[in-house]
Amino acid sequence: MGPGLDRGSAFVGKGHGRRLRGLSVAGSGLELVTPHGPAGVAVLRFHESTRKETLERFGLHEVPPGSVHLVRPSLDGEVLDEGLLVACPDGSLELHVHGSPALVERLLVGEPSARQSSAGLSLEAAALARVPEAPCSAGARLLLDQGRGHLRRSLVEILARADASQATNLLDHWRLQRFWLKPVRVVLVGEVNAGKSTLFNLMIGEEQALTSSEEGTTRDAVQGRGSLGPWPVEWIDTAGERDDAPLAVERAGQEQARMAAAGADLVLRLLPMDGGQSNHPSPSLGSSLPSPPEVILRSRGEQASARRPSPDAGVALDVLDDPQGARAAVARCVLEALGLPGDWTRTSGQAALYDKSQAEALAAFLGGDSSPLQALLDISD
Ligand SMILES: Nc1nc2c(ncn2[C@@H]2O[C@H](COP(=O)(O)OP(=O)(O)OP(=O)(O)O)[C@@H](O)[C@H]2O)c(=O)[nH]1
Ligand SMILES: [Mg+2]
Incomplete structure (x- = not known):
């Protein structure tokens, strides 16, 4: 600030x-x-x-x-x-x-x-403690199943049989199902007036962010919840980019936007159809942390036929005249960029990981060290 x-x-x-x-x-x-x-x-x-x-x-x-x-x-x-x-x-x-x-x-x-949140809690108790925070019903059901002992039974089997394929299966599902426990975080960035807030409102289904033809309308980042198929999504609208932001408050908003983008699962960069730079600096603040993937979208798609910059310059969105089509196009881009199937379901009563530490323990097991996995099981109900 x-x-x-x-x-x-x-x-x-x-x-x-x-x-x-x-x-x-x-x-x-x-x-x-x-x-x-x-x-x-x-x-x-x-x-x-x-x-x-x-x-x-x-x-x-x-x-x-x-x-x-x-x-x-x-x-x-x-x-x-x-x-x-x-x-x-x-x-x-x-x-x-x-x-x-x-x-x-x-x-x-x-x-x-x-150490604080799971200290002394069994796999079952820790899962049940998280149910109120689940961002969607699929996540709540997944946690309830683990509260009934399905994960414990699976991990015991994996250890007893040195079952690498069962461990790999749990890890593969974790890559997807973790988004049922913590929503996909998508950050909208781009030049001032590109149409970020208009798109944000479309994706969350309500007029939450102010929009106007005045450049620099959005200052603070704004957050709203929506979903894409089975996946809960946290949408984040940010202050637009421009080199000559006249006020400190706008520059602070731009800094905040860079930080929000650095913590995203996916960055959507919105450029106007009639121009815009796609080679902005990475949002990672120059850190050694990996940058999130970035997808380019073009607003004002109704101008596409007249002034489309090049065929590979981003998916064109006509948010005002064809909101449904724009929404579907954004959904496709997001799900494809993150490798998320649009129709993912799980059978109830299945074992599933629900915490990064469990995924790390399984990865260690696959790498030949079973002690973290054993430690997870050591706390009984
Ligand atoms: N014609 C047309 N106008 C659009 C489209 N999307 C947004 N707009 C208009 O463009 C103007 C700017 O939209 P905003 O959503 O406020 O843009 P922004 O990127 O959030 O702008 P800042 O907050 O200033 O960075 C508004 O007048 C919108 O109505 C579009 O697809 N087509
Ligand atoms: Mg805005």
Whole structure:
């Protein structure tokens, strides 16, 4: 968040009726000022009283008000993320990071979330504890099945028989089914006025984002939930790109857009039919983390026949005149880019992984180390 902003207002999830709410750690001078829960970007505020040690923690000395610094928050020597540290005029410091709840939790309490959330919980109890958070009914049913012991039985068999094919099968399904537990995150980026917010509203099915012919309408990233076939999708609309953004608030929005894109499962870059650059810098902020895949779309598809730049310059969308066709075209692009089948179902009563740590344990098993898998089974109900 740049200078002159009154609050860490990044990323208000209007679609879910969320409101800004502080989540602080008693006595730490640290609070989460964006809504609790999954988001593109989270903002943590360090109180002025902790300014000196906070700056030291990030390897900085005194910084002028309004300045923005790229930082790498770490815990126990492990770099957790890349973020922006903003020196607010009131002396406090804001840390803007990706909005993963697990990351925020670790930053807030300094403890790995895995240790906290699953410590002492059996595979069954941990699955049942997650049911209320499931973003779709398929995810809830998957978790309920594991609460009944299907995953445990499968993992016991895999260990007993050294069954690599069963392990591979579980891992293959995890690649898809994880999106029933954490929605696909699609971030819309592109030049100002390209039609991002119009497309965003179409994909979530309501007029949530403001649209106008004025360049630079969207400032804060806006988040809304929709679905594509069986897959829940978190759509994120962002501030448009332009080199000469006149206001600090718009430049801050553009920075936020880059961060949201870096944390996406897929980036949709919307370019106007009559121009637009497709060679913008990668959204990874220059980090060593891999960039998400990016798909080019063209808005104002009704102009396609007259001024189509080239046949391979992106799928043309006619959002205003043919919203259904545009929606179907975007759905095809997203599902194809992520390798997600449009008609995926599962038989109830099947074993399924529901946590990344379980996928890692199975991968270790396939690599010859069965101890992480054994550790998962060691906690009984
Ligand atoms: N003709 C035509 N106009 C469109 C289309 N999509 C969007 N628009 C119009 O283009 C203008 C800009 O649309 P927005 O959705 O606000 O664009 P944006 O990319 O979100 O713009 P910023 O927030 O400023 O970055 C609006 O007047 C829309 O009605 C389209 O497919 N065809
Ligand atoms: Mg917009």
